[in-house]
Amino acid sequence: xxxxxxxxPPDGISTSLVTARGLTKxxxxxxxxxxxxxGVDLDVFMGEVLLLVGPSGSGKTTLLSxxxxxxxxxxxxxxxxxxxxxxxxxxxxxxFRRDYLSFVFQxxxxxxxxxxxxxxxxxxxxxxxxxxxxxxxxAEILAELGMGERLQSLPxxxxxxxxxxxxxxxxxxxxxxxxxCDEPTASLDGETxxxxxxxxQHIGKRSNRAVIIVTHDSRIxxxxxxxxxxxxxxxxxxxxxxxxxx
Amino acid sequence: MNFVAxxxxxxxxxxxxxxxxxxxxxxxxxxxxxxxxxxxMMYSQSGISNINAPVWVTDPNINQVDEVKPLADTAVTxxxxxxxxxxxxxxxxxxxxARLADGNYQQISLVGLDTATLLGRPHTVFEGAIEELRxxxxxxxxxxxxxxxxxxxxxxxxxxxxxxxxxxxxxxxxDTQKSFQNIPFVYTTYERALSYSPPERRKLSYVIAKxxxxxxxxxxxxRIEAETALGAxxxxxxxxxxxxxxxxxxxxxxxxxxxxxxxxxxGMAISGQTFYLFTVENLKQFGALKxxxxxxxxxxxxxxxxxxxxxxxxxxxxxxxxxxxxxxxxSNEQLPFVExxxxxxxxxxxxxxxCSLSSAISIRKxxxxxxxxxxxx
Numbered sequence: 001x002x003x004x005x006x007x008x009p010p011d012g013i014s015t016s017l018v019t020a021r022g023l024t025k026x027x028x029x030x031x032x033x034x035x036x037x038x039g040v041d042l043d044v045f046m047g048e049v050l051l052l053v054g055p056s057g058s059g060k061t062t063l064l065s066x067x068x069x070x071x072x073x074x075x076x077x078x079x080x081x082x083x084x085x086x087x088x089x090x091x092x093x094x095x096f097r098r099d100y101l102s103f104v105f106q107x108x109x110x111x112x113x114x115x116x117x118x119x120x121x122x123x124x125x126x127x128x129x130x131x132x133x134x135x136x137x138x139a140e141i142l143a144e145l146g147m148g149e150r151l152q153s154l155p156x157x158x159x160x161x162x163x164x165x166x167x168x169x170x171x172x173x174x175x176x177x178x179x180x181c182d183e184p185t186a187s188l189d190g191e192t193x194x195x196x197x198x199x200x201q202h203i204g205k206r207s208n209r210a211v212i213i214v215t216h217d218s219r220i221x222x223x224x225x226x227x228x229x230x231x232x233x234x235x236x237x238x239x240x241x242x243x244x245x246x
Numbered sequence: 247m248n249f250v251a252x253x254x255x256x257x258x259x260x261x262x263x264x265x266x267x268x269x270x271x272x273x274x275x276x277x278x279x280x281x282x283x284x285x286x287m288m289y290s291q292s293g294i295s296n297i298n299a300p301v302w303v304t305d306p307n308i309n310q311v312d313e314v315k316p317l318a319d320t321a322v323t324x325x326x327x328x329x330x331x332x333x334x335x336x337x338x339x340x341x342x343x344a345r346l347a348d349g350n351y352q353q354i355s356l357v358g359l360d361t362a363t364l365l366g367r368p369h370t371v372f373e374g375a376i377e378e379l380r381x382x383x384x385x386x387x388x389x390x391x392x393x394x395x396x397x398x399x400x401x402x403x404x405x406x407x408x409x410x411x412x413x414x415x416x417x418x419x420x421d422t423q424k425s426f427q428n429i430p431f432v433y434t435t436y437e438r439a440l441s442y443s444p445p446e447r448r449k450l451s452y453v454i455a456k457x458x459x460x461x462x463x464x465x466x467x468x469r470i471e472a473e474t475a476l477g478a479x480x481x482x483x484x485x486x487x488x489x490x491x492x493x494x495x496x497x498x499x500x501x502x503x504x505x506x507x508x509x510x511x512x513g514m515a516i517s518g519q520t521f522y523l524f525t526v527e528n529l530k531q532f533g534a535l536k537x538x539x540x541x542x543x544x545x546x547x548x549x550x551x552x553x554x555x556x557x558x559x560x561x562x563x564x565x566x567x568x569x570x571x572x573x574x575x576x577s578n579e580q581l582p583f584v585e586x587x588x589x590x591x592x593x594x595x596x597x598x599x600x601c602s603l604s605s606a607i608s609i610r611k612x613x614x615x616x617x618x619x620x621x622x623x
Contacts, residue, residue: 061621070537070617091541098539105620109534113257114250125247126540170538182621 018044023076038233049204054230069093102176106183108167110155117151120169141169161192181213251548272513273564283502285582291485292423297366299454300463306477310491316448334455335360338439345408358439374418386418391430518604525608536617557601
């Protein structure tokens, strides 16, 4: 079996962190076949927080999954950090995700039998970082997110906002270049949701990084740099926050 | 990720205990039933193991040790004439009736040893001396005979009872392995055994022999077969022949085999189902791990670690419980119980099979798992 090697992305060569061209994706067969993405072109720039919005079924989550490399596009080209990942093997995509991407899920997906610190350290465990070092790093990030007192708490003992902060810590612990968030505020009250998005915005503003947030939550639109509206599998409108639609 | 796998396993206490209970029960059942089965097989060949002889010369058509087919008296001299024989002596073996002082009758397995040498004598004599058999009307009983004939208060050195209306005086109590039919062994001299037994044309049950140094029992047995047209077996060959006969002609093998299979299936069903449930209930978490960058191979290793660890713990507990059973319920050989290394090895392999199959079901599920599942609300 041929192994694809993934060279480290050169820092600062391009301002575009994600480049998608003509992405299509369908599900089902024959008459039941549904086109979910119909030729999507998208650039995500470094230091940007991009919001993907649109009605249910418009293709937001599918686009996020394709960018994450956990769904294969039927057609089109996708580059992340100047690596064309379209033709990567499944194993190479897994390795790429492990090294450069991270995720915040709507349902957090924390492991119920691991403490907050252990959950946050999971990406480092996957990379083979020694347990002690991984837990120390996770504890530092959790402390930055105001969770320093809850390191040993199990997810069942944490509120929704606290669980989401653990999930964010898990997303940050591996120092990712691209953070992909799926409805990160959907299960949170307004105030907690604002705090979470502020933290995500703070991350996106760091150099050479970007954040993509799929959301229905209009309360957080003000935190994005651009808002990409999707409709029926296509990008309908791109709006610069505090600017004109393009 | 071993640490994460272990926390997942031990953290879900209910499923962990269910898995452990299934594998422990399965192991205990297989070890316990296997040990009783093997104990019974050892009982079945006690007629051989209680007579210490390297080579047994028999009728060529004999099936098993308790199915005596008497030989001509000349067989002893014929065997002695075969090159490589150090000694060959006659042996009487037959079931007779003992009449107790209280008038009750009890079956005994009468063994007649060569008077001059007492070759084939039991290894251990608890009380008295085997050499006393050279005195008139004397017998040496085993511990089971003491128990069956009235207990230690009734049967002791000097006690007199009757075998087929002839007087028998106890001069020793020996240690033997219990027989399959639970008929106690009574040792005496060959000539006296003939006098105790009813008249028959042929009374020589077996000739037992030993090879000279440098000749193996196997080669001597083959030589005797070739030169005398009699049957000849090493004690081990004769034991296995007897065990095979018991397995073929009784339902023991099928009965115990069914229970052992049941143990395997119960272990398989409980652990397989519990593991599968464990995986299905954590599907989103596994999907998240896959999305974060855990490969299918890494998740498979986690599942295998969980499965085999709980398997090893269950094996240890199952063997431990079966051994405790053996040491208590089966103590004093009230129940046949022989726990052997091959049995423990076999159960270990069976348990590895259970763990592997249980893991395979879960790993298959994880291999097909699309990490995109984590983005579906």
